[in-house]
Amino acid sequence: MEEHFDRIADFFVIGAIITIIVLKIIGIITIPWIWLLAPIWIPLGIGCIGATIIGIIFIIECKKEKRNERY
Numbered sequence: 001m002e003e004h005f006d007r008i009a010d011f012f013v014i015g016a017i018i019t020i021i022v023l024k025i026i027g028i029i030t031i032p033w034i035w036l037l038a039p040i041w042i043p044l045g046i047g048c049i050g051a052t053i054i055g056i057i058f059i060i061e062c063k064k065e066k067r068n069e070r071y
Contacts (some may be wrong), residue, residue: 021036022037
């Protein structure tokens, strides 16, 4: 039963996004595209920043491990 509600919520969210994009294309909504698409690019940017930080930490730990193997 819970899966059914998830599916309905997904259709509602996708429908709302499509409706807002169509209204923007038609010219009824006048907000800039950058803010209209913010729910997509903001999490993507946060994910890229997080992946970069994790990568840097991984590289530092690998260098520390190699340094400790020498001694």
